[in-house]
Amino acid sequence: MCALGQDLATTTETPPAENPWPSTTLFREDGDATTAGVSLVEIARLYGTPAYVVDEADVRRRCREYADALPEGTVAYAAKAFLCRAMAGWVREEGLSLDVCSGGELAIARSVGFPAERIIFHGNAKTPRELHDAVEGGVGRLVIDNLAEVHRVAALVPEGRRQKILIRVVPDTGDAVPSQKFGLSIATGEAGVAVARVLAQPELELVGLHCHLGSQIDSARPYEEAVRALAEQLALIRDAHGVVLPELDLGGGQAIAYLDSERGLDPRSFAAALTAALEERCAGLGLPVPRLIVEPGRSISGPAGMTLYRVIAVKRGGGRVFVAVDGGMSDNPRPSLYGARYTVKMVGRRSREAARPATVVGHHCETGDVLAEDVPLPADVRPGDLLAVAATGAYHHSMASTYNATGRLPVIAVSARRARLVVRREEPDDLFLREVGL
Ligand SMILES: Cc1ncc(COP(=O)(O)O)c(C=O)c1O
Structure with a gap:
């Protein structure tokens, strides 16, 4: 079981975050990266992969940025982009309004007293x-x-x-x-x-x-x-x-x-x-x-999130490299739906090999289960490596499915050098709960 409220602080931090990453993300010399001061390698170790990571401070900062930009207006965060009870609470505390488009989103909002x-x-x-x-x-x-x-x-x-x-x-x-x-x-x-x-x-x-x-x-x-x-x-x-x-x-x-x-x-x-x-x-x-x-919606929660995957298999042949990970179209249907493109980085290990184009694919029984086409990854990328995909804070958790009876991912919030689980991983037992007869 995952530990809650872990203090996963690390110290040596180097270059500033790149554009698509949560604003507190730092890529370190040793290959690890931190968001809100929390090591991504440690998050993967404690909570498992695949997992969504969301930078709470970044979400709150983006809420305030919009509110400050429209002091006479109303900013209503679009819940469809990403909503869980923690997120509804952050939006409420930042004083924003909430735009919902279903009874389910309304129920989440009401459950936290929005x-x-x-x-x-x-x-x-x-x-x-x-x-x-x-x-x-x-x-x-x-x-x-x-x-x-x-x-x-x-x-x-x-x-x-x-x-x-x-x-x-x-x-x-x-x-x-x-x-x-x-x-x-x-x-x-x-x-x-x-x-x-x-x-x-x-x-x-x-x-x-x-x-x-x-x-x-x-x-x-x-x-x-x-x-x-x-x-x-x-x-x-x-x-x-x-x-x-x-x-x-x-x-x-x-x-x-x-x-x-x-x-x-x-x-x-x-x-x-x-x-x-x-x-x-x-x-x-x-x-x-x-x-x-x-x-x-997207512009508040999207860049504040990322997804961590573990590499399961690497296939090289015909001039192409396929890097297969432990998630896929059930946690991110956007590439197959819209041809969406992503920034992917290997974290947790420093490679001296040059970057080569690789296609990151999922583990689902579907040829179209591609997460990122032709992204630069070190030539020696191998099973066990950790990959981070940027800007997955919007329209990922909210669009996730249980295709292939795959449980949906946990959401780990990071803030002020601490990580905490705000949505737990969906297990097979959760899926069985809906089945009421044989
Ligand atoms: C009515 C309405 N409001 C807000 C949004 C949020 O859009 P976005 O997440 O692109 O900001 C949507 C998205 O489709 C929408 O339909």
């Missing part, structure tokens, strides 16, 4: 139970994403209360795809119908519009265009209905670096550009400036 008024619930097909739990739980904002929801939500609101509503729209800016399953189209008039219907329901209080442009957006420009388009919609709503909506939610999608060559979208310049575009457009439309809401 203030309901700071929760935004969205989703394109919320079930009756999810709507019930969200309204009953008193979530601060419910994002309407289809016309049928308007009456369903209104019917759930207890007497004497009003539910605050955002309407998710598809802004006609070229970056949001109108044929996607999310949102109500401004172009077809569906969004306008939703606005009129919500305004007609006394149980509902329409507070603003919501949109989400996509993923890995590395420039503020699409957000500037979207915020202008949404401000124009606010002006049209004012003209048609005589109401001035006080909020605009621009969703998430801010890019992070997965490779040394990539750069993420800096929260400060993103927020400054967005605010300036909004203020300018509102001035032109004679509108008071609405409160901005943003929902960063």
Whole structure:
């Protein structure tokens, strides 16, 4: 069994962290690396591999960076990127709001006493139970994403209360795809119908519009265009209905670096550009400036995490090197889903061999089970070596499966030279628990 709250501090630290790694990661001369002062080799020894490691201080720093960048706005961390009870607690303590998109995420938030008024619930097909739990739980904002929801939500609101509503729209800016399953189209008039219907329901209080442009957006420009388009919609709503909506939610999608060559979208310049575009457009439309809401997910938890794997086998032949590890597509489906690319480093041993391109593959019974294609690894990489994969703090734990009846990975939080287990490894017994008959 893994030890809890281990003090795994090491001392000799050398060069600064590279771009895709948690900001406290240091690669040492002897081949080991530390995050938050904790040796990755020791983490692997104590907790086993494969394992997710998350740098709590880095998560908190990124939360504060966003909050400082938007002092007049609301930053709602997008739970879908990574949520466990510890993470929900960090987000709560840092004063952020939380964007959830399922009953499960809502339940995790509620289990740690996350203030309901700071929760935004969205989703394109919320079930009756999810709507019930969200309204009953008193979530601060419910994002309407289809016309049928308007009456369903209104019917759930207890007497004497009003539910605050955002309407998710598809802004006609070229970056949001109108044929996607999310949102109500401004172009077809569906969004306008939703606005009129919500305004007609006394149980509902329409507070603003919501949109989400996509993923890995590395420039503020699409957000500037979207915020202008949404401000124009606010002006049209004012003209048609005589109401001035006080909020605009621009969703998430801010890019992070997965490779040394990539750069993420800096929260400060993103927020400054967005605010300036909004203020300018509102001035032109004679509108008071609405409160901005943003929902960063990946850019808060992604770079703060990494995955540790143990090399099981190495195959060389036909000019290629396959390095097979003890995890794979069940803990990281992104390469097979999206062709995602990663930075991989061998840690724990110093090699004098030159780096050669290698393909890191998983242990699943699937040819497409590739974790990283053509990454430089020492030519003598061998079974028993430890590999660290950077920027796996978002859309890894939350997208993990139990394919091949493989238990999901533990999450080890590191902070101030200490490591602690916040999610334990899933064992075969956990999988059996769901089976209720033979
Ligand atoms: C509505 C909404 N908000 C926020 C996010 C978070 O996006 P990201 O993790 O790319 O910041 C998503 C992701 O798809 C989303 O759909």
